[in-house]
Amino acid sequence: MQRVFSGIQPTGIPHLGNYLGAIRNWVKLQSDHDCIFCLVDMHSITMPWSPEELRQQTLGSAACLLAAGIEPTRLYNQSAVSAHARLGWIFNCVARLGWLNRMTQFKDKAGKNRENHSAGLYVYPNLMAADILAFHATRIPVGDDQKQHIELANDIAQKFNHDMGVDFFPEIEAFIPPAAARVMSLRDGSKKMSKSDPSEQSRIVLTDTADEIALKIRRAKTDPEPLPSEIDGLAERPEARNLVTIYAAMSETTPEAILQQFGGEGFGQFKSALTDLLVAKLAPVATETQHLLKNKDHLISVLRTGAEHARSISEPIVQEAEKLVGFIR
Template sequence: MQRVFSGIQPTGIPHLGNYLGALRNWATLQKDHDCLFCLVDMHSITMPWEPEKLRQQTLASTACLLASGIEPTRLYNQSAVSAHARLGWIFNCISRLGWLNRMTQFKDKAGKNRENHSAGLYVYPNLMAADILAFQATRVPVGDDQRQHIELANDIGQKFNHDMGVDFFPTIEPLIPPQAARVMSLRDGSKKMSKSDPSEQSRITLTDTPDEIAQKIRRAKTDPEPLPGEAAGLENRPEARNLLSIYGAMSDRSLEDLLSEFGGQGFGTFKTALADLLVEKLAPVASETRRLLADESHLLEVLRQGAARARSVADPIVDEAERLVGFLR
């Protein structure tokens, strides 16, 4: 059975994009993989943060993941497992500056003020590689925008193997979902749906009520043209394509199938159908999330037990990595 690792930052309530691009897929992978799913709170402090807010968001993310079908024994928070930091430092010394300079996400996040950002933001891809390889995971479910990080993790693992003269770290295979890997903002179809967007109307979160879901879909940006009958008619219509993509992913229907049903119609009928579908699928998740959030002690115990299981897997692997580099054990 292949081992799967993936993580999500607890920097806000997971949204529809997280659910379609990651959480729903994670729940399915549990059936036939040895899975570990991590709340990467160490990555969360690479950007400015508020300690109490981080604590509460970690608990809220725990509740959302459990409500989305993640098994409790597979879930933990990163900072509770020291193997991440231990291997991350080794990888800081294995990785090359030229490799990090090519990472596009650092450039996107730092913008023109590179010198004012933390060193952690610059080297976090090394920690991401350690997150995966501390478990010798061979598969990582990610969005297409994370492919570059998997390539870097493989470069680091292979360089470690070469430098130490061993075949220790495996090759990692990215598992990229075929649908809805990039769910876009409801207010701007050219931008990815994001927890950090200042507009609450840009995203549907996993704690939204049915009324909030329906309202956000009604207000979602569209254009004045009716829906086309063929996919070619969606060119230069990012908002229309985004809403159709969401509907297709939630219903497991093809774009062609949806256009055959809704083509030629205005957005009113389509938005009503989409809102009804999202309420049907997401309302039970939101209800369970709210129930779990009412019991903080249970959430803390889930994370404690999950961390204990993660340590039992990662500690022997990282112990051996440290021995290979020459550390006394």
């Protein structure tokens, strides 16, 4: 059975894009993979943060993931398992500056003000490699924007193995689920749905009530034309394409099938049907999330249990890596 590792930053309540692009697939992977899921709070502090917000957002994210169906023993917060930081430092000393200079995500996040960003943001990919390889995970669910980081993790693993004269760290496979939906902003179909968007109307989060979901879908940007009957008709209509994509993903069918059903109609009936679908699928998650958040001691206990499980797997691996580099233990 292949080991899967994946993580999500606890920088806000997960939204519909996180659910369709990652969380729902994580839940399915649990049935036939050895899965480990992590709230990567160490990655969160590579950008400016509030300590109290980080604590609350970590618990909020944990509640959402558990409510969505993640098994409790598979979930923990990254900072509770020292193997991440220890192996991350070793990888800082294995990775080459030239490799990190090619990482496009740092360039995107830092922009023109890169000199004022943290060193942590720059070496973020090394810690991501440690997150995975501390568990000898081989199958990593990622989006297209993370494929470069997986390639770097393999480069680091190969260099470690070569330099130490061992075959210790395995090759990692980037697993991109074929049905993963690319969910865009409800206010701008050219931008991904994001926790950082200043408009709350741009995203549906997993704690939204039925009324909030209905309002956001009603206000979602569209155009005056009816829905087309063929998929080609969505090519130059990003907002319409986004809503059709969401409907298809939530109903686990194809955009073509959705257009066969709603083609030729205006957005009124379509938005009503989409709202009903979203409420039916997401309202139970929101209800369970709110229930879990009422007992934060229980959430902390779940994360601690998950961390114990994560340590039982990662500790022998990282201890061996430390011995291989010459550390006395």
